[in-house]
Amino acid sequence: MKLKLKVWRQQNNKDKGGFQTYDVVAEEHMSFLEMMDVLNESLIAKQETPVAFEHDCREGICGSCNMVINGRPHGPNSGTTTCQLHMRFFKDGDTIVVEPWRSRAFPVIKDLVVNRSSFDRIIQAGGYISVNTGGTPDGNSIPIEKDVAGEAMDAATCIGCGACVAACPNGSAMLFTAAKVSHLALMPQGKVESNRRAKNMVATMDKEGFGMCSNIGACEAECPKEISIDHIARLNREYVGSVFGGA
C-alpha cells in the first residue's frame, strides 16, 4: 500500500518545527511502528535524518510509542497503543498526519519524542507505598472484595503513556494521576498513606503546569487501557478528604 505521511519534524525544543511530507510503501500486516521503521530506513539510505520516535516493548505495555495519528493519540482505534495499530486499518493512498503529544508540560525533545518526566515527578510525590509489605503473603490472608480488586487492577493497567494529556483540550493530567491514586487507595496497603498521597500528587500535577479537568472525557476515549473517568471522581473525593481530613 502506498501512503503519504505528513510527519512533524522538530530539531529540538527551541526549533519551531513543521510538517514534512514523505511517500511510504507499506504492507498492511505491518504495525504502525514498523511502517515508521520503513520510512526511517529509506531516510537513512538517502543520508537524511530519520524521524525520532519513542518505542520500546512494541507489545502495548511500556507506554512509549506515543504519537498523534490523524488527530487521535495512538491512532483511530480505541484501546490500543500505536505499536498495536496495524496498517490494515488504513487504505491504499491515504494521507496520514503524525504529530507529537501536545501539552505545555510535555515539551518536544525531537520530532515525535516528548519529555514526559513531569509524570515521573507526579509519581515521586506519592505514587508509591512506603510501608514494608513483607514477603509474599498467603493468598486471601487480607480479604479484598472482587469488585474492589478489579477496580484497583483496572486503574493499575495505566502505562503512563500520556495519551490522556495529549487528548485533553485542557492538557490535564487528571486521568493519569487519578489512575495512580485510585489503584493505591483501593488497596489496604495503599490506604495507609492516602491522606497525603492525593494532596501531594495533585500539588505536583499543578506545579508541572498541567491543565484542569472539565469532565470532557476525551482522555477516557483515547486511553489505550480504557481507564474510566470514574477514577477522576475518586481522585476528587480523595483530594478533598486528604486536604480536609489529613493533618
Place this chain on the structure above:
Amino acid sequence: MKWLINFFTSSIGRKLIMSLTGLFLILFLVIHLLGNLQLLVDDGGVSFNAYAYMMTHNPLIKVVAYGNYIFIVLHAVMGLILWAKNRAAKGSTYAVKSNAKVTWASKNMALLGTLILAFIFIHMGDFWWKMKMDVVPYVTIEGMDHQVKDLYSKVSHTFNNPYMVAAYIVGLATLSFHLWHGFQSAFQTLGLNHPKYSPIIGGLGKAYAVIVPLGFAIIPLYHFFVMK
C-alpha cells in the same frame, strides 16, 4: 489558613468552586422559573406584580439574591481564569481535529458561559436595573394598601419587541447547551460518582437542560405570539 488558600487555588479546589456555584445557580434557575411562570397568568399582572414586590422586599430573599449575584460573578470569573490557564497548559493544538466521541458542549463551556454572561447583562439591564433605578411605573393592586412597581407591563413591553424575543431564545438555547454538560459535570467534580446513581444524574441533567430553558422560552414566546 494557608492550607485553605492552597486548596482553593489548587486545580481541584478551583473546579470545586465551579461545581458548587454551578449547582447553586442550577437551583436558582428552578426557583426563578417557577416564579416567572406567573407571567403566563392572564390577570393583567396582578399575581406577578405582587410576587415581584415580595421578592424585592423580603429580607431573606434579598440576602439570597446578593449571594446569587456573588455566585454568578464567582462562577464567571473563575470560569474565565480556568479557561485561560487551560489554554496556556495546552499550548498548541493539533493540525488534524480529533473525531473522538465527546460532546460539543463539554469542549465549549467557556464560550457558552461567556454568551450566557452577555445575556445576563442584557436581561438584568432591561429588568433588574430598571426596577432598581425606579423607572418602572407604579400600579395599584386590589387588597394592597400601597402601590407596587408594574414589572409585568415592563416585561410584556420587552417581549413585544421581536429582537428582544430573539435574544432571549438564543440566550436560553446557549444556557441549555451549558447545562447539558454542566449539570452532570458538577457532580463528577464533587466526586459524586456511582455505577447505580450516575446514569440517573446524567439523565436528570439532560432533562433539566431541556425542560428549564424551554420553560423560560415559553414566556417571551407566549407574550409575543399569544398575549400581544
